[in-house]
Amino acid sequence: MSIHVRDVSKAFGSFRALDRVSLDVPDGALLALLGPSGSGKTTLLRVIAGLEHPDAGTITEDGADVTERHARSRGVGFVFQHYALFRHMTVFENVAFGLRIRHVPRPEVTRRVEELLRLVRLEGLGGRRPAQLSGGQRQRVALARALAIRPRILLLDEPFGALDAKVRVELRQWLRRLHDEIGMTSVFVTHDQEEAFELADEVVVMNHGRIEQRGTPAEVFDRPATPFVMDFLGTVNLFHGRVENGRAFWHGIPIPVDGSDGTDARPRPARVYLRPHELDISRTASPSGAESSLAAEVVRVAPAGSVTRVACRPCGADADVQVDLPAERARDLGLRPGEMVRVTPRTARVFPVDHDYVI
């Protein structure tokens, strides 16, 4: 089922949670709403579910306007952040709740619930209470309960937020497989970009009640539309510099600019963003000449799994530059704090200075 959100606004007192948001979710998509807390992503999810009524705008499902339809009759499956399991009921009764409300005959309820418990790999735990389950198990009960009413839309609010790292990764992959099997339109909210990128077909980045960018994980990561998206998706080196003719200048050395924003021949000030993995470190100046690399002093070397994070201080600069080297390359170089190296930026992204924002 496709969802169309049109110009939806929602305020809580003086706080604007959603500011004229429009969003289309195609049938069968798995979409992530990504953003910091207070960005409006959970409010948007609740508006789609009918749990919050928008101050303005419309929600349509498959062309039908459902804005005024009560959450009770939307038929949307919702998984709450802390799962919101009915604590006084067994796992079986939790999953059966929606069916009992719909007066599904008893044998049918038993059959469906057992089928769902099998699907979420909780067979045999139907007699337990939520308090007797682990976090991951509770999450799956919440999912089974939401799926029981055969929703055509599944909404998940921070579905993995309360789980420890290992369980989170397992469940994430499992949920992706489950979505591919059932193929129902799903939207989930997260503040974790890794989660959004791994799970979703498309990512919607939100900030201050507005959508900053929408695209596939690769599009959003490689071509951030705004400084906010750039900043929110991982570490960046930011400095104020100058762009002209498609090149940014950093301590006097030119860096090719990615995208169309810096192609203007006229020099102008800009914010220049360098991702740590888009810088390289070498002992000697590259063959193309010393003018494309910068002398810097190694400040800190910290191995972090597949990459090694190196902090360098360019000569004469007052701030460190973060460089992520592949672990192997870092091993070959054998860098030590205090030694002098050459830092070569491969590419940069620029945003005009007036394109300002606040987090």
Place this chain on the structure above:
Amino acid sequence: MNRPVHAAARTPTPIAVTLVVAAWAIVGLFVVVPLASVFREAFSGGVGAWWAALAHDPDTRHAIWLSLTVAPLAVVFNTLFGVAAAWLVARFRFPGRSLLITLFDLPFSVSPVVAGLALVLIFGRQGLLGPTLAALGWKVIFSWPGLVLATTFVTLPLVVRELLPVMESIGPEEEMAAVSLGANGWQVFTRVTLPTIRWALLHGVVLANARAVGEFGAVYVVSGHIAGATDTMPLRVEKLFQEYRQPASMAVASVLAGLALVTLVAKFVIERRLGAESRERQAIRAPDDPVVEAARP
């Protein structure tokens, strides 16, 4: 966390011993001994005399019956009000909400006698609503409706005060989940809200009932003290005592004291359940508990 308690238990210092003895002495002297002496006095003539004092005096019989009618009625009103008010205040934000919560407590801070007088000023014959009530032929003051009103007033905070923190700590998510699964308002209330607050509600009801049965001051003012008509048990105790009929007075008092002991036991049992539920609530919110995880089959 428990170390101070353990330390005191293992190596009792003179100060610890003194404090424990003092606490027991005070509780014994001011609580246990007076209460025990009520029972001793009540049964001084034997069980037969005790029974006769309660059952053979028609005014006493009426007082017992009246108390057992008025208190449950007040408790029913309080339960309805308490559940609705706690739900309103816990689930909605509106102007004047904090003031409303403060006003819930007003009956506790007002002297019951003042509460009774206030009711007389409103419902009495010279009161604000007096002429209207007289025209309708309804008698509130010096009649049982007045007793119910007075008792409801003084016990008003008990149920709502019990429910509010529990409902606030549970949060609205379970109710929202029920709505998203298709439940209507009544189904949400009976299948989700009520079962999750049932022990807190019962706790409030038990406390409200104990207070309602024992209420003296407010009831004294509105009852008019008519033997065989508007005397409740506490009023009857006082009247018998004033009439120098101490054994009869003590017999009725022993019934009140007995109810208090039953309340105490009920309270103890309910509080253990509430404690278990609050621990459960914390566990359910916490991230993966390694102990639970290990116990997984």
